Amino acid sequence: MSKKKILLIHHGQGVGGGLIALLGLIRELRADHTVTVLCIFASEAVNYLRKEGVAVIVLDTWFYRKAYDLFVHSAASFFSPLGLVRNLYTLLIYFMSMYVFGPAALRKAAQDCDIVYLNSMFISDWAVAAKGLQKKVVVHIREPLADGVFGIRRALIRHVIGRNADLVIAISKDNGVRLGLPSKTVTVYDPIVLDETKGVSISVEPGLRYFTYVGGSQRIKGFAQLVDSLDHLDDRVRIFFLGYTHELERLSGWKFMIRQLLSPYTRRLPVLKRKLQESGKIIHIGVSDSVVAYYRRSVAVISPFSVPHASLPVLEAQHLGKPVIVSDVVGTEEFVDSSVGLVFENGDALALAKAINHLAGQDEETLRGMGEQGQKRSRAMHLNKPCVSQLLQTL
Structure with a gap:
């Protein structure tokens, strides 16, 4: 070689x-x-x-x-x-x-x-x-x-x-x-890159059901519909919120004003962020390289993308044997079916909340079964697929 x-x-x-x-x-x-x-x-x-x-x-x-x-x-x-x-x-x-x-x-x-x-x-x-x-x-x-x-x-x-x-x-x-x-x-x-050595101490309360969302306040990651779902979640639900929430603050003053003038979503973003901060359902984590620790503490991983995109958190969750909750954007069927998680209609925050509440109410045996099916699906997706290094040898 x-x-x-x-x-x-x-x-x-x-x-x-x-x-x-x-x-x-x-x-x-x-x-x-x-x-x-x-x-x-x-x-x-x-x-x-x-x-x-x-x-x-x-x-x-x-x-x-x-x-x-x-x-x-x-x-x-x-x-x-x-x-x-x-x-x-x-x-x-x-x-x-x-x-x-x-x-x-x-x-x-x-x-x-x-x-x-x-x-x-x-x-x-x-x-x-x-x-x-x-x-x-x-x-x-x-x-x-x-x-x-x-x-x-x-x-x-x-x-x-x-x-x-x-x-x-x-x-x-x-x-x-x-x-x-x-x-x-x-x-x-x-490839799945999850470092098990970068663990953090995560305290959880008995009786509560924890989920993980990775994506910060990015619109494409479904931030808006996640926030809109908060009012409809069961009292026992808690969500580890990972990712940035300050991308617009990086813009200079005039760029931010132009963005606000021309983008309804940008004008709505401060309200969404305030609702997120005030919600008792959200546990704010920010950027973390210990994401695997939060996955393992969770009932499921939430990936409510609002536009078509391959979701790395879904691949990571399935690799670890965790159920997933995803929106039905184009391409979802390539990664998720009813055996490994729940699919809700994109843009329907109430449907997202119902999906979260449904998994929060499942027993450990049911969740473990979905997770095991996710692991099987993950292995099958990567089985017999050429690695990039091998492909480059053909050039």
């Missing part, structure tokens, strides 16, 4: 499920190859990776520090008037990165590598730059590509990836189908 040098380009800035999935990928690749991560943005993700012993390069040019933005066209996003303006800007930036700044950055960073590995569909502009340097190109499709109104952006992204990528890896069958490049695409589910 030949050892390849891989330059993995990462666009994420926060510490969350995407970064954890990336870390699992890096651990797998480093068993057989040499991996260096090129982070487009200087962020807390850089520090996290370096603490894990990963070799990291951070782009330090004016264009990528000040002007660059991601060319996002995902079904896991929402329309807004501000988005129309942003789309025009990111389209211009996309081509500038593709033909001018990307090649300049890669001529140095990718000089000795064999493979340029793009960790997102959002950075497909780098595929052109990498292919121009005669590198093998891999694109990891972590987002469900949107159709759009006219399909122009979809066609552009599909054309760029189809022409320049040697291999496409999709984290779900749904993501792969949406891209529509079956001859190049392989489905490989994200």
Whole structure:
């Protein structure tokens, strides 16, 4: 087996499920190859990776520090008037990165590598730059590509990836189908990275039923319908709430005012956060690398995504033998059926509350049976699936 040098380009800035999935990928690749991560943005993700012993390069040019933005066209996003303006800007930036700044950055960073590995569909502009340097190109499709109104952006992204990528890896069958490049695409589910050594002391009260939600106040993770469900939950229900709740506070004053003016959800967000803070059903945890400890203390894991997206918490819960509660967004059926959890109608907060209350009322034997079915499903999903490291050997 030949050892390849891989330059993995990462666009994420926060510490969350995407970064954890990336870390699992890096651990797998480093068993057989040499991996260096090129982070487009200087962020807390850089520090996290370096603490894990990963070799990291951070782009330090004016264009990528000040002007660059991601060319996002995902079904896991929402329309807004501000988005129309942003789309025009990111389209211009996309081509500038593709033909001018990307090649300049890669001529140095990718000089000795064999493979340029793009960790997102959002950075497909780098595929052109990498292919121009005669590198093998891999694109990891972590987002469900949107159709759009006219399909122009979809066609552009599909054309760029189809022409320049040697291999496409999709984290779900749904993501792969949406891209529509079956001859190049392989489905490989994200590896499970759960560190049992990072435990915390969790005190629970007798008679209460605990659940875990991972996703913070992100709209796509179903934050609004989780909060709207709180008034309908049984008194014995408690929810470990993990994740950020301050993403909008990072915006400068004028950006926040524009977002409030154009986005009804942003205007509603302070009310949702206040209701969350005041609820006696919520146990606020914040960002934690001890998520496995909360999963194990819980009756089930709640993943009420409001838009199509593959849910890493669902995979983690099933790996640990925990039932799940999910919304019926497109692609859910690939991961969850009635034997391993409950599926509620997306957007129906009362239905979510009923699902939580239903599992809260189940005995341990029933819950254990659902969890065991989840483990079987998890093993079956990963059984005989090629690992990414093996796939790269074919390039």
